[in-house]
Amino acid sequence: MLNELANAIDTESSNVAGGRGMLIVVSSPSGGGKGTLIDRVLRTVPGVSYSISYTTRAPRGTEQDGHEYFFVLTAAFEEMIRRGEFLEWASVYGYLYGTSLAQVERELKAGHDIILEIDVQGAASIRKKIDDAVSIFILPPSFELLRQRLVARGTDSPADLERRLRGAPAEVEQHRNFQYVILNDDINRASQQLAAVIYAERARRERQSARLTETLADFGQFSGKL
Numbered sequence: 001m002l003n004e005l006a007n008a009i010d011t012e013s014s015n016v017a018g019g020r021g022m023l024i025v026v027s028s029p030s031g032g033g034k035g036t037l038i039d040r041v042l043r044t045v046p047g048v049s050y051s052i053s054y055t056t057r058a059p060r061g062t063e064q065d066g067h068e069y070f071f072v073l074t075a076a077f078e079e080m081i082r083r084g085e086f087l088e089w090a091s092v093y094g095y096l097y098g099t100s101l102a103q104v105e106r107e108l109k110a111g112h113d114i115i116l117e118i119d120v121q122g123a124a125s126i127r128k129k130i131d132d133a134v135s136i137f138i139l140p141p142s143f144e145l146l147r148q149r150l151v152a153r154g155t156d157s158p159a160d161l162e163r164r165l166r167g168a169p170a171e172v173e174q175h176r177n178f179q180y181v182i183l184n185d186d187i188n189r190a191s192q193q194l195a196a197v198i199y200a201e202r203a204r205r206e207r208q209s210a211r212l213t214e215t216l217a218d219f220g221q222f223s224g225k226l
């Protein structure tokens, strides 16, 4: 399955980008505001889709199965691990989370770029498996603001809240392993910056080889003849 994915990533030609679909990994501590940023980018940047993860945690607030996540029992998640159905998975704050290989494959084949909103362990697995994945870390402006956001969300149990806050400093430390860091102090600026990273990555020469072949061949036929 992973070989097929690598092939899809290597050979598929794409859409709006004119190259092939790319994997965009976005990580931040829980409550870092990446959900809002990503929602904006999905609404404003054409050709980007979102990987809906599987998780064993219970739905929070207004979350719906198949929308934010596919909510599954631990036994079902473990069965999916056994069947090799995850591109990556990790245990985060006491629950299991995983990215569906089939979903990612489908989107890349359709020529879409796909955003994986995953934790820093998941980001590390993707970096190991997929050389040209784009990695972006969303940095909340301060620990206190992160705490306030998590408390205001009011959807985590006190134990969950504590686990998330306790994990934040180590997660933030991991920003060094990402190609891009976006400081989320202003939602407008931060979402524009996220969109800008996607547009800039699409313009990379290596990502456009399929699209450029025809144009370069066109110029090539006049080489030395004028």
Ligand code: 5GP
Binding pocket: 027, 028, 029, 030, 031, 053, 054, 057, 088, 089, 090, 092, 093, 097, 098, 099, 117, 118, 119, 120, 121, 122, 123
């Ligand atoms: P939350 O429970 O707040 O929605 O997510 C908790 C953490 O799990 C966040 O850091 C989120 O990015 C991460 N996460 C969500 N889906 C996945 C996934 O498929 N794989 C991994 N590794 N982490 C995920």
